[in-house]
Amino acid sequence: MSGTAKNGIGYEFTRNLVILFLNSIAARIPFHAVRLFMYRRVIRVGAGSSILMKATIRGFRITIGKGCVINSGALLDGRGAQLVLGDFVDVSPDVRIWTLAHDPNSPDHAARARPVI
DSSP states (O other), rough: OOSSSTHHHHHHHHHHHHHHHHHTTGGOOHHHHHHHHHTTTSEETTTTOOTTTTOOESSSSSEEEETTTTTTTTTEEOOOEEEEEEEOEEOOOEEEEEEEEHHHHTTTOOEEEOBBB
16 A cells, blocks of 8 residues: 555645645744645635734644734644634734643543634
8 A cells, every 4th residue: 555545644744744834934934925825725724813923823624714813822733623714803912722732630631622613
């Protein structure tokens, strides 16, 4: 079996490479229209929404409603479960919204995922 099949090693590597590109390069492009064009290839972004420079996107299960503002330094984590921001939501600078974390009550710190809607 080749490593390029969906959910294979090659597939996961490619998906992670896309996220790395978004966070390392696209997030630092000073032209909003170009940044938004790139983000819309990976996550759902509603009409009239803005993702400011240096915002961090983790995962592909992220939906941003219309008229939203994701400020600089904000982190949206859609790795563990769905992350949905409704219409006209303003995420302040340096805010972290997680869907995947370690369970503090687990003796082996097992991961737990919950949707954020």
